[in-house]
Amino acid sequence: MAPKPDRMYQHGVVTGGYEYHPGTALPHRRRVDWRGSFSRDELSEALATSTKYVGTLLELTPHAAELATLTQLGEPAQPIAEVITSEVQEQLAFQMEKQLEEFLVHNWASTSLGREFDIYEEDGQPVGQQYLTDTGPMDILAISKDRTRLLVVELKRGRASDAVVGQIQRYMGYVQDALLEPGQSVEGVIIAQEDDLRIRRALSMARSIRFMKYRVEFHLESITA
Template structure:
């Protein structure tokens, strides 16, 4: 099955021209200057456990969360993305170049983004303005790699020059497509207005070099919606939006993300908590959370009014 990824080519697309001209995508991987082909197993966690200690030696001021990001992005680019998958990369002009991954990992010593995958860049490019709101938001998410496979049908139409269709929720766990669409926008709103929320009084979205990279943080079971850290740095918070999914599915997913954060990212003195946010009250979630006190439940409200000018 073909997958689709948004891939940044260096911070703020600084290496886009080299990548388009040279036919590749890549990762700098914290300045690790050696071939890592033997370490690219299918086990994402094993990759993290192997490289995080090495990165800690080189970058002692970086947290395990930041180093986990480097590992996650690099593993996805070098191993997780398959030959034949489609990548979108911003060109710096408001459009995305489209390419097909044509081969396995290769290391180019001395080159920019030396941990690479070869790509055949297509003549087609996609303007941000032509994307649906949901795809535009996913393609704009902070981080090096974003899996946008749920928008595969829309992307194929855009590559072929056809206007974007209405949003359709293709995740089999989604029960309510309307809530799914609305809560895709809620995530952007939460990130943009975090400081004004109740959660924002106690937690900050995890940031690296001033950028809030805790949105869509990669894990071995997919990206979690928001990863935050308490202001005293002692608690990591996993925030999941229900997105129209079945109640049992969102509770289970939140617990899996919390387990990943506890095992792979939390420092020895940090605890992990979770939050589930939904548009409506959900008795099934409340019942499940009675037995899981480490997860809180929040409802959100939408206020809309017209003011005569």
């Protein structure tokens, strides 16, 4: 759902994957098939309260029945609650990966990778974050301090699937074909919170790709007057 002027909401279905359009007002996009609109005045008090914050990712599963009526979706093949839940989970995963990416780039110099590599630059400008390739944007592209190795970094918010190995290999293939200069090589690193047996098996046959785990720490400190 997206708010419109005059207390109206537009609703639609996400139909495409993530797209990056550099140099535009809204560079991070997903394709949406907009289906219609309804007035805020038609919402119950509970749903109106849940949707009053613009630009916020919302969990609307508790309002699935009301939303089904408002959007006139009828009886979809997949129950509306499941549709909403799956889309919310997908959007949440995307948001968390973006936060992880922003944190890593911002703190790059203090990481173990930052001791070996710098964020990739072109004409003196850092362009390695969301570096665009012909198969989509890679999360981070870096280059070793001696300029001999290019590093493709792929981030996953939770447990990495073995499918990510093929994804990072596509990006590495692009770097090999389009960016490598004589004497340079390309390698990859997958960063996630957890791994499993399948990705360990896949990586055992991809020697140029390594796996790193990240850990989130949360501290509370008492402040005395």
